[in-house]
Amino acid sequence: MPSPTALSSVLFFFLFLVPIVQSQISIPARYDGFVYKNHRVSSDSVMIDAFFDPICPDSRDSWPPLKQALHHYGPAVSFVVHPFALPYHDNSFVASRALHIVNKLNSSATYDLLELFFNHQEEFYNKQTFNMSRSTIVSHIVQFATKAVGNSFYSAVASGFEDRNTDLTTRISFKYGCSRGVFGTPFFFVNGFALPDADSAIDYDGWRRILEPLVGKSTARREEPVHYF
Numbered sequence: 001m002p003s004p005t006a007l008s009s010v011l012f013f014f015l016f017l018v019p020i021v022q023s024q025i026s027i028p029a030r031y032d033g034f035v036y037k038n039h040r041v042s043s044d045s046v047m048i049d050a051f052f053d054p055i056c057p058d059s060r061d062s063w064p065p066l067k068q069a070l071h072h073y074g075p076a077v078s079f080v081v082h083p084f085a086l087p088y089h090d091n092s093f094v095a096s097r098a099l100h101i102v103n104k105l106n107s108s109a110t111y112d113l114l115e116l117f118f119n120h121q122e123e124f125y126n127k128q129t130f131n132m133s134r135s136t137i138v139s140h141i142v143q144f145a146t147k148a149v150g151n152s153f154y155s156a157v158a159s160g161f162e163d164r165n166t167d168l169t170t171r172i173s174f175k176y177g178c179s180r181g182v183f184g185t186p187f188f189f190v191n192g193f194a195l196p197d198a199d200s201a202i203d204y205d206g207w208r209r210i211l212e213p214l215v216g217k218s219t220a221r222r223e224e225p226v227h228y229f
């Protein structure tokens, strides 16, 4: 049996210290995540936020049908990926950090790197990297990320891993996911609302069923002012 004193200090911790810790998460200067090309956020587009772990097979499998749907709707749907490094994937945080580093160097190459991770994920699974040192993995990921952003950026990518800011922005992505209640990947929000059973695969028809009624409405609203002219 824990003593009453122990219980009251536990209570004290949750009542007073936890809120203090939470309030110390500083608000980033910009909204977290990577905007998909030509799918910028606008007031009359349908907004999808996706939380992907670059080393997660379910995230990988969910991307092609979603990408196809994004291409179908064009700018009527805006799309932002937030990297979310699951703690049981040993190399996910480093991979997520590489996405932030590349995004800073050339934001157009971020999705190229995400797809490279998806297509070569096995190289970074826990078992495959079990005997590798941290520095071996980081230099492997530096070489890997350089493929997406271009050879001339090799040293910029490498020094990105020594820049504390890229560590912090990767933490922000993780914390942002936590603050939205994300507990697995992939995890999707449409216009800010979590999709039910978000971590099960949604195929192309599934995305069409979700988006079709929403895109129809936001387009109708957008066209309304035309009547006045």
Ligand SMILES: *[C@@H]1O[C@H](CO)[C@@H](O)[C@H](O)[C@H]1NC(C)=O
Pocket: 106, 107, 108, 109, 112, 148, 149, 150
């Ligand atoms: C940025 O990346 C895009 C897509 O990979 C590429 O077309 C463009 O040339 C790159 N820009 C620079 C400055 O490297």
Ligand SMILES: *[C@@H]1O[C@H](CO)[C@@H](O)[C@H](O)[C@H]1NC(C)=O
Pocket: 127, 128, 130, 131
């Ligand atoms: C790791 O290295 C040890 C010792 O060389 C070897 O016995 C083991 O099979 C290796 N494990 C993996 C997963 O490669």
